Amino acid sequence: NAGVTQTPKFQVLKTGQSMTLQCAQDMNHEYMSWYRQDPGMGLRLIHYSVGAGITDQGEVPNGYNVSRSTTEDFPLRLLSAAPSQTSVYFCASRKGGRELEGNQPQHFGDGTRLSIL
Amino acid sequence: AQSVTQLDSQVPVFEEAPVELRCNYSSSVSVYLFWYVQYPNQGLQLLLKYLSGSTLVESINGFEAEFNKSQTSFHLRKPSVHISDTAEYFCAVSVIDGTSYGKLTFGQGTILTVHP
Numbered sequence: 649n650a651g652v653t654q655t656p657k658f659q660v661l662k663t664g665q666s667m668t669l670q671c672a673q674d675m676n677h678e679y680m681s682w683y684r685q686d687p688g689m690g691l692r693l694i695h696y697s698v699g700a701g702i703t704d705q706g707e708v709p710n711g712y713n714v715s716r717s718t719t720e721d722f723p724l725r726l727l728s729a730a731p732s733q734t735s736v737y738f739c740a741s742r743k744g745g746r747e748l749e750g751n752q753p754q755h756f757g758d759g760t761r762l763s764i765l
Numbered sequence: 766a767q768s769v770t771q772l773d774s775q776v777p778v779f780e781e782a783p784v785e786l787r788c789n790y791s792s793s794v795s796v797y798l799f800w801y802v803q804y805p806n807q808g809l810q811l812l813l814k815y816l817s818g819s820t821l822v823e824s825i826n827g828f829e830a831e832f833n834k835s836q837t838s839f840h841l842r843k844p845s846v847h848i849s850d851t852a853e854y855f856c857a858v859s860v861i862d863g864t865s866y867g868k869l870t871f872g873q874g875t876i877l878t879v880h881p
Contacts (some may be wrong), residue, residue: 654804663836683871688774688874689873690769690855690871690872690874691770691809691871692871693869696868698866706868720834726798732796738808740808740809745866750797750859750860750861750865750866750867750868750869751797751816751859752867753811754869756806756808756809758808759807759808
């Protein structure tokens, strides 16, 4: 059982480039989310999805797009990379969608370390 | 809006000593509470959670946390730490308001370093 798989593990971009961070889970979880982790700031929610075809913004959505065409996949797109987006990005999933209120634990991938030059 | 404050950014301790990592939260509605642990170059793993019932919750590796509603705290404790407990620990809350869909709000993290 692979759990949550993120690719790539490392990436270096130049300012202005675009790219997609991939996230896939094999647990049939309805809820998926993207966070960024910066030193001293914990994890901050970028976007989340409560099921295929449904996405919404989190705390820091600017500069990022998401889509959810399948239950398994939840890619994160950087439209025009900026140095402020240098961070470690984590994807997470959990059971339940709209009908559950978050008493289920989230399962995290190993992260993508992204540097923007 | 809810918030989580972890009062110590770094906690150094010696092996076999007790440790407490402090977490306070702010919310106008009821919450679920979580502690996650992150080992170097890995994702976060659930350590323990408080949903309801007994205010003292325990993990399989000897950690425990107590929910104190009046003080809005959820401190994490272990009576005797091991070198392998060296990691970063995150406190998180999920508000129960019918619209938040279980979104997690994290604290800033506490780096626990256990010295031999």
